[in-house]
Amino acid sequence: METIIVKNEPPFLRITLNRPDRLNAINKKMIEEIRTVLEETVKDEKVRVIIFTGNGRAFSAGADISQFKELEGLTAWQFAMKGRELMDYIENYPKPTIAMINGYALGGGLELALACDIRIASDEAQLGLPEITLGIYPGFGGTQRLLKLVGKSRTLEMIMLGERISAKDAERIGLVNRVVPSNDLEKETLNLASKLAERPPLAIQLSKLIVNQGMNSPITVGLNMESLGWGVIFTTKDSKEGVNAFLEKRKPNFKGE
Ligand SMILES: CCCCC/C=C/C(=O)SCCNC(=O)CCNC(=O)[C@H](O)C(C)(C)COP(=O)(O)OP(=O)(O)OC[C@H]1O[C@@H](n2cnc3c(N)ncnc32)[C@H](O)[C@@H]1OP(=O)(O)O
Numbered sequence: 001m002e003t004i005i006v007k008n009e010p011p012f013l014r015i016t017l018n019r020p021d022r023l024n025a026i027n028k029k030m031i032e033e034i035r036t037v038l039e040e041t042v043k044d045e046k047v048r049v050i051i052f053t054g055n056g057r058a059f060s061a062g063a064d065i066s067q068f069k070e071l072e073g074l075t076a077w078q079f080a081m082k083g084r085e086l087m088d089y090i091e092n093y094p095k096p097t098i099a100m101i102n103g104y105a106l107g108g109g110l111e112l113a114l115a116c117d118i119r120i121a122s123d124e125a126q127l128g129l130p131e132i133t134l135g136i137y138p139g140f141g142g143t144q145r146l147l148k149l150v151g152k153s154r155t156l157e158m159i160m161l162g163e164r165i166s167a168k169d170a171e172r173i174g175l176v177n178r179v180v181p182s183n184d185l186e187k188e189t190l191n192l193a194s195k196l197a198e199r200p201p202l203a204i205q206l207s208k209l210i211v212n213q214g215m216n217s218p219i220t221v222g223l224n225m226e227s228l229g230w231g232v233i234f235t236t237k238d239s240k241e242g243v244n245a246f247l248e249k250r251k252p253n254f255k256g257e
Pocket residue numbers: 021022023025061062063064065066071076077079080083104106107108109130131134137138139140
C-alpha cells in the first residue's frame with residue numbers, strides 16, 4: 001500500500017493514513033486503498049473492530065488540494081462520488097469503526113471520521129470543514145452527516161465560517177464521543193475497541209444497520225425494523241449464549257454465530 005499502513009492485529013484492524021508530509025491528505029489512491037482493505041477484511045471473522053488514524057500530526061487535513069487543479073465539472077463530480085461512496089461504505093460497514101483523531105481532522109478528513117461509528121480525539125486535535133475558504137463546500141458527505149450529528153445551525157456555522165474548533169468544543173457539541181490526553185489516545189482507543197470486540201458481532205451489525213436506517217427514515221420504519229430484527233437476533237447462537245451466561249453468572253463468549 002502506498003498511502004496507508006494496515007495492521008491486522010485481531011481483533012483489531014488498524015488503518016493509518018500515511019502521507020504525513022501532506023498531513024495525510026486524501027487522494028484517489030488513498031480512497032482506493034482504504035476501500036480494498038475494507039473489502040478484503042469484511043469476511044475476516046477474527047477482525048471485530050476497525051480503527052482509523054493518521055501518521056504524524058494529522059488525522060487528515062482533507063482531500064488533496066493539489067488534485068483540485070486537474071478537476072473540471074465531470075471529474076470533480078467523479079472524485080466527490082468516489083470519496084462519498086467510500087464514506088457510505090464505511091458508515092454501513094458491518095463491523096464497528098472508530099476514528100482515533102490524533103491531530104487535524106479537516107475537510108474530507110473530518111468527513112471520514114464522521115462516517116465512523118465512534119470518534120475519540122486527542123485533546124490537541126482540531127476539527128473543521130475549511131472548504132469554504134477554498135471557494136467550495138464539503139463533498140464527501142459532510143453536509144449531511146454533520147447535520148444529523150450536531151444539528152442545522154452548528155453545521156452551517158462550521159461550513160459557512162470554515163473555522164477550526166478544538167477537540168473539547170467538538171465534544172461539547174456532540175461531534176466527538178470523547179476527548180483524552182494525547183498521550184493516552186492509543187490506550188483509551190484500544191480499551192474502547194477491546195470492549196467492542198467482546199460484544200456479539202451479529203447484534204452489533206444488526207443494531208448498526210437499524211440505527212443507520214433510522215437516521216434516514218420516518219420513525220415508524222426504524223421502529224418496525226427494530227421489532228423485525230428481534231426475529232433475526234433470536235435465531236443466533238450468541239443470543240442464547242448471552243442469556244445463558246447471565247443466568248449461569250459467567251462471562252459470555254460471543255462467537256458471531
Ligand atoms: C471534489 C471533491 C470534494 C472533496 C471534499 C473534500 C474537500 C476537502 O477536504 S478540501 C481540503 C480541506 N482542507 C483544508 O483546506 C486544510 C488545508 N491545510 C491547511 O490549512 C494547513 O495545512 C493546516 C492548518 C492543516 C496545517 O498548517 P501547517 O501546520 O502550517 O502545515 P502546512 O500548511 O505547512 O502543511 C504541511 C504540508 O501539507 C500540505 N497540505 C496540508 N493540507 C493539505 C491538503 N488538504 N491537500 C494537499 N496538501 C496539504 C501543505 O501544503 C504542506 O505541504 P508543503 O508546503 O509542500 O510542505
